[in-house]
Amino acid sequence: MQSVNDYYSAIQLRSDRWSALRAATGELSRDPSGRKAAALNKQVNELFDALALIERYWAFPGTQAFDHLRRQFEHGNLDDLAFGVHRVTRALTTGAxxxxxxxxxxxAADAEDHEDEAMLPPEARALARPYFEVIIVDDLNEHxxxxxxxxxxxxxRSEDPFVYETVVVPSLEDALIGVLFNHNVQAVVVRPGLTLKSRAELPILKRYLNRAGGAEGIEGLKPEDYGPELCRLIAKVRPELDAYLVTERSVEEIAGLDLGICRRVFYNQEDFxxxxxxxxxxxxxxxxxxFFTALVEYSKQPTGVFHAMPISRGKSISRSHWIQDMGAFYGPNIFLAETSATSGGLDSLLEPHGPIKRAQELAARAFGSKQTFFATNGTSTCNKIVVQALVRPGDIxxxxxxxxxxxxxxxxxxxxxxxYLDSYPLNEYSMYGAVPLREIKHQLLKLKAAGKLDKVRMLLLTNCTFDGVVYNVxxxxxxCLAVKPDLIFLWDEAWFAFARFGPTYRQRTAMNxxxxxxxxLRGPDQTKAWEKQQEKLKDADEKALLNARLVPPPDARVRVYATQSTHKTLTALRQGSMIHVNDQDFKGEVEQSFHEAYMTHTSTSPNYxxxxxLDVGRRQVELEGFEFVQRQVEAAMSMRKAISTHPLLQKYFKVLTAGDMIPEEYRESGVESYYDPHQGWTDIWECWEQDEFVLDATRVTLAVGGTGWDGDTFKTQILMDKYGxxxxKTSRNTVLFMTNIGTTRSxxxxxxxxxxxxxxxxxxxxxxxxxMERLAFEHRVKALxxxxxxxxxxxxxxxxxxxxxxxxxxxIRTAFFYSYDENNCDYLALDGSIRxxxxxxxxxVxxxxxxxxxxxxxxxVPGQVVSEEILAFMRALDVNEIHGYRPxxxxxxxxEEALHGLLKKKLPKAAE
Known part of the structure; x- marks a missing residue:
């Protein structure tokens, strides 16, 4: 049996424990006196001990049924035990x-087969009432x-839209472990009888408790504060949940407390x-x-179409003799829901007042923004909208x-x-990391010294990078706000939309x-901390400022934007993206220009x-994003472990670790790898909380130079063409595997x-x-x-x-458009004329x-001088695509004449 340290998540630990128990009890029931009986009895007992510690946090099979199965084992009812364990494992696997x-x-067993939920027709699954679980926190005896x-x-009641079961735990710590263990939990009821500490002793439980971040300071709490503090802590790790507080304290006492996700307080009553x-x-x-509901209702309405889109209602297809295959492939609903009208219960994306507006408001709640805007033509357009709305000509x-x-x-x-800011290079893998904070501060301080800080408008960074490097946002x-208190931040989170729904990841998202x-900044200690540092750094030079962790002034303005390719990491159709806004000056300064930029770049015929x-994808992540992201990380961690520990794979491949992709100076925690064959999994909460850069575990970068194939060849000719x-993403000698919320263990x-x-x-x-063939192979490997x-x-x-x-x-604008005139341009060949x-x-240039x-x-980029280093890099490239270059x-x-002409025009202005 694998140890706890071999597992990254509780989901996988629990699943494998039940599968192992099913195999062991089945074999024991078939041959209870065989030569393996003693070993099997010992294994079953160990598995029951291991499962007993974690089953208390799930409603199925429940502690009562679990104890019943254990008694059957102790009483020697092996056939009944094997049957019961088989049904539990099957039900957990299929979702029955x-x-x-x-x-x-x-x-009592029914004759129905426990069919796999995923194999049911979509119609049957849609008709079933969704199921969830509720944790009730109270220290109660069995009665x-x-x-x-x-x-x-x-x-x-039969008319209830949902079905739920309850899980009762005694303590604040157990409740935190429960919401982090159990992805089925959608609500927590906190009653006045809860205690503080958990009686459970299991390393993985403590590891999960560490991810509650801030739970270490609970020892000094008074018993009457346990309930409110639990609501606050749950809000930190799973803000999408609902909490209900049953309290004996007066309304006056409760009113001034931070109750986190608490939706309602019940005062000393049992109103079930x-x-x-x-x-x-x-x-x-x-x-x-x-919006999804409105579109479904619209598709059911009989209408006559006397406007654009012959495909609306599917009429141009159903009447065709030649494109019936299209109708058969897509089915009728997509055409019934296709329209260019904004009436009939629908809404306009450009001027939303109805269901689109409400859908965007729900998305803002889900992603923690103040405003959220949908986009139907990708994050490339979202980026241009934000930049145009915020940046004026001449802004830096x-x-x-x-x-x-x-x-x-x-x-x-x-x-x-x-x-332009330079990221730290990873020359051995032909990729860049991310921009060090020191580099950003250096550029800001240089602009400040030149008297240009008033012109600096925005800082634009990618988080996380394509290769998985994540900033300490x-x-x-x-x-940066300590240098320029009104600086605007645009975080490109194209590949990071999922991060909101994992407790460890969430802390490094722009909105959080x-x-x-x-x-x-609103807190009472901020002014003191800022004034103290101002006194300390009164006459400091740039070096001292670069070495200090700067404190922003209490009147700094928080102005943050994030663009996300929802379709890349969550459930949405291609090009479905979102813009999230958390800007204190949005209403007064930006709203009008943002609206104009949105109008400029958004189609008047968006794809409904x-x-x-996007609306349905938001629903999914609010209700099961925690589960799916946990499984996503788990899949990537399993991949890392499998490749890193396989003796044959180690000959030709290497999984790049945080130590490979992030220099030591940016890893204050000292964590080099998320998995070590000797120690098991590293708890990544600590490094995600403090390091300047961390590595997104869901991106597994595999160095393939040892195979003799470059990254592009390995991707195209081996992985895609041969194995599908x-x-x-590839680099010269790496390929990138990304897990997502749809990745399976298979x-x-x-x-x-x-x-x-x-x-x-x-x-x-x-x-x-x-x-000679060996020499050629070694030469290729050495080159890579x-x-x-x-x-x-x-x-x-x-x-x-x-x-x-x-x-x-x-x-860059002048350079870009100056090249439109062919008379201003020439071509130079890499193999001679440039040199x-x-x-x-x-x-x-x-x-x-x-x-x-x-x-x-x-x-x-247009207007940039070609350096010796750039020329050497271009000459060494052996890729098939170089956009903008004509072989x-x-x-x-x-x-030279065009450049001289521009310089002449600039000289009089400089003289003025």
Whole structure:
């Protein structure tokens, strides 16, 4: 039996324990006196001991049924035991317990097969009442607990929209462990009899308790404060839940307390019907999907279409003799719900007042923003909307140089003066990490020294990066606000929408950090801390400021925006994205310009199916996002463990760890790897709480240089063409596997099987290889593992496009449009003419974006000077795609005459 340290999550631990118990009891019942009987008896007893500690946190099978199964084992009723354990395991695997009562005794067992819930027709699953569980926190004896359960159970009615079961735990710690263990929990009822500490002793329980962040300070609480404090702590780790507080304290005392997620306080009463109705109402508020529901209702209405879209109602398809296959493939509903009208219960995305507006308000609640806006043409458009709404021509914007290309084009459209920030390089893997906070502060302080801080408008960063490097978002914002108290932040969270629904991940999301920062700035200690540091750093130089952890002033404005590709990591149709806003000055300063930018970039004919999918995707993550994200992380962790511990795979592959992808200076916790074969899983809460950068565990970067194939070849010719495994991101010698909320254990198992097969084939190939073939293989490996070109930093903007060489901001808009005139441009070949031009002393200036795939970031932008390092990197690239580069002509650059012409125009202005 695997140890607790071999498991990252409780879900997998519990599932494997029950599966092992089913196998052991089945074998024991078939041969109770066999030679393996003693070992099996010992194993079953150990499994019961292990499960006893965690089953108290789930309603099914429940502690009563679990104790009954254990008594059957102790009394030697092995056939009945095996039957009962089999039914429990089957029901847990298929989800049958969510639909109906599961009897465990042979005599009471029904004849129905426990069909897999996923195999049921969608119509049958949609008709079933959703199931959830409620934790009741009260320290009760067995008789009192039975009385409480019976009273709650008597409140159920056939007309209730949902079905729920109760789990009773005695203490504050048990309740925290329960909501972090049990993904079925949707509500918590906190009664006055709860105690503080858990009596459970299991390392994984304590590991989960650590993830409650802040639970370490509960020892000094007074008993009357246990209930309110529990509501507050649950709000921190699972803010989507509802809590109900039953208290004996007066209304005056409760009114001034922070009750976190508490939806209602019941004063010293046993009104079980009112409690029952509130529980259902709370879940119903999350279950609502205003726009999806309106679209479903619209599709049922008989209408006559006398406007655009012949496909509406499916008439152009049903009447066709040639495209019936399209109708058969998609089914009728998608066409019945297709319209360009904004009436009939629907709404306008551009001017929402009805169900779209309500759907966006629910999304804001789910993601922790003040306002949320839907987009139907991807996050590229969201980025341009935010930049256009906030940045005026001439504003200085600090931009992560290797961010998505939509940001660079957004700078062109807005007319921003761009200061590009360099991320730390990972030369051995041909990828960049993220921008160190020290680099950001350095650029801000340099602009301040030059008297330009008033022109600085925005900081734009990618969180998390494509390769999984995650910023300490709150720390970045607080230190930047200490330099410029009204700085606006745009966090590109295209690949991070799921993070809101994992307790560890949530703390590094833009909206969570913005809310935490707003609360801290309002706190009584902020003014004292700021004044104390101001006195200490009164005459400090830049070095001292860079070394200090700067404190923002209490009057700093929290102005935060996040763009998310909802469709990339949550359930939504392609191009379904969201903009989340947490800006204290939005109403007064931004709302009008944001509306205009939204109008500029949003289609007047948005796809209603995409909007509906965003609405339903929000419902899903509010009700089961915690479960799905937990499974997602678990799948990635299992993948890491399987590859890292397989002796054959280690010959050709390596899973990159946090230590490989984040330099030691940015890992204050000292954590190098999330899994160690000798120690098991690392509790990542600590490093996610304090380190400057952390690694998103759901992204598994695999170094493949040892196979002799570069990343692009390994992706295309091996994984995709041969095995049908789809991935997106590669570098020169790595491929990136990303788990998502739809990843299954079977998918992970298949990937491991494929990698093992590839490794076996390489072994066979090398065994039969000639000496020359071996030398050729070793040469390819060396070229991919050792002989890698260093990644170039951003060079500089040419003087024609740079207002101030000291601070380095560039006019990317002028450079971009100046290249529209062919007379201003020329082409230089990488294999000779560029080198000759640079050796002659000419400054070669790019006239376009140059974006190699991989790695997928611009190595040149319009107006940037080509440096020796950039030229060397481009010459060393062996990728198939370089956007903006013409292999037949070369690199598009500005002519010397064109640059001189611009400089002449600038000279009179400089003289003035």
């Amino acid at each position: 317990y969510r639909r109906r009562h599961i009897p465990l005794d042979r005599d 009192q607990e039975r009385w409480l359960r019976n009273n709650v159970q008597r409140m159920r 019907m009112e409690l029952h109705l509130n529980i259902l109402r709370g879940v119903q508020s999350r279950y609502k999907t205003p 914007v600090l931009v992560d140089r290797d961010c998505h290309k939509s940001h660079h084009y957004g700078m062109v459209l807005a007319g921003a003066q761009v200061v 709150e720390r970045v914002m607080e230190e 950090a913005a809310n935490a920062l707003r609360e801290r 199916q995409i909007i509906a999918s 495994i789809q991935i997106n 998918s992970v198992a298949y990937l491991i099987e494929v990698l093992v097969e590839i490794a076996h084939e390489l072994d066979d190939l090398l065994d039969d290889a000639s000496k 593992v050792e002989d890698l070109p260093p990644l170039p930093d951003f060079s500089r903007f040419h003087d024609a496009f740079c207002g101030d060489p000291t601070t380095g901001e560039g006019d 000759e031009a640079m050796e002659s002393g000419r400054e070669v 790019s006239a376009s974006f140059i974006i190699p795939y991989p790695p997928g970031f611009p190595i040149l 037949d002509l070369g690199l598009r650059v500005f002519t």
